[in-house]
Amino acid sequence: MPAALVVVAILALAVLMLPLVALVVRAPWADLPALVTSAPVLEALRLSLVTATIATVVCLALGVPLAVLLAHSADAPAPLRRLLRAAVTVPLLLPPVVGGIALLLLLGRRGLIGGWLAETWGVTIPFTTGAVVIAQVFVSMPFLVFAVEGALSGADRRVEQAAATLGASRWQVFRHVTLPLVAPGVAAGAVLCFTRALGEFGATITFAGSLPGVTRTLPVASYLALQSDPDEAIAIALLLLAVAVAVLLLLRDRWVPGVRA
């Protein structure tokens, strides 16, 4: 490896690591216990954990079948296959704020469905805890789908045929063979999904706003605190960093979708 490349690589590492080093070094360690147990932070933490957990459950319920469909689309015509894949990829590439605006245009008071929901059922979604969950699902589901799809395409699917010859119906094959076969991928996907949901900011603040206890999740609280109480902002940031590191340790070699240790 040429020396020049090594230098650039170290520079790249610095770009990735120095901001986090700064965060850790400048953190108000002495006040940290008090800061992270203050009422507003605990309220945001509780809201974040609850919404991210619900979002993960919704992503599992919706995303696993979508991953199976995607894996089966190998036999579908190429345009359909590409469309399907693009539909899952776009939210991954989209700035979350754009996702938030799009959600407003769908579910807002004058939105595509939102108007009808408000008039017919008296239901308004934006700026509720439900909106937080919807925003999180929108941004995090692709992580789950691709993790599970990767596991499916890496697995030996012929055991599903073996199960069918043993009398298992399609549903039984899915439940008793396919799901256990891709369980590590589902678990990895769920963790990635939860982490992404927990960190979600742009779509949340656009679509759900920042009502304390209702829609003010940890990232939103951290951003707002930066103006009023920087130490609190840093404390919340540390909390979120700790979660990311914990997830990294939890997944180890498995954290690239589809690759199992």
Next chain:
Amino acid sequence: MNGDGCLAGTFTARRGDLAVAIDLDVAPGRTLALFGPNGAGKSTVLAAIAGLLPLEAGRLRLGDRVLADASSGRVLAPEARRVGVVFQDYLLFGHLTVRDNVAFASRMAGASRRASREAADRWLERVGAGGLAARHPLALSGGQQQRVAVARALAAEPDVLLLDEPLSALDVEVRVDLRRELADHVRGFAGPTILVTHSLADAAIADEVAVLEQGVVTQRGTLDDLRRAPATPYVERLVHAAA
């Protein structure tokens, strides 16, 4: 079982570029060896019988039950065929213990966990794998996996038994013993059996042999018929090699 219980049909099945045409009539308690070189289409025939591959043309019945009919489009799903398969690389379920692999069919049919496991243990005893019940199948030797695969297929109480090169993945030493054991299980099985193999020694388990070369049956008869009068250079070469 209804009707004469024969596995009978004339059909064509295709996998990739190779179309295989075959004419079958295997009576209950009888064993047909599908014999031929790799890539001749032997496994394609098994997949078509098990319902894992559609028929391109023709018809297949088991007794008076139509398994597949290409002209009417009637197809019985694999799970409804009661066709047991021992796959070439066994395809045991890695997430289940040996016992639960063998109990799988019974569980899927709605039996209780306890009854299924008890039946599984009896089958494992019968194939000489009673001590392996609590083990994980992918940690077993090839010979042990083969026994479990046989037990799993038989425990489903199928009407037809298909064996896809069940001995080819094994070492020479265990192969002779397992061939004898397999012959016993096949003899004890009441329905029609089809054994796919490219070994003349394994074909000796069968009552009749059909030689399949490049998708076409080139010779039919007993193993002695093949030895006496090989109809193709392929059969002749193998007979001479074995002599």
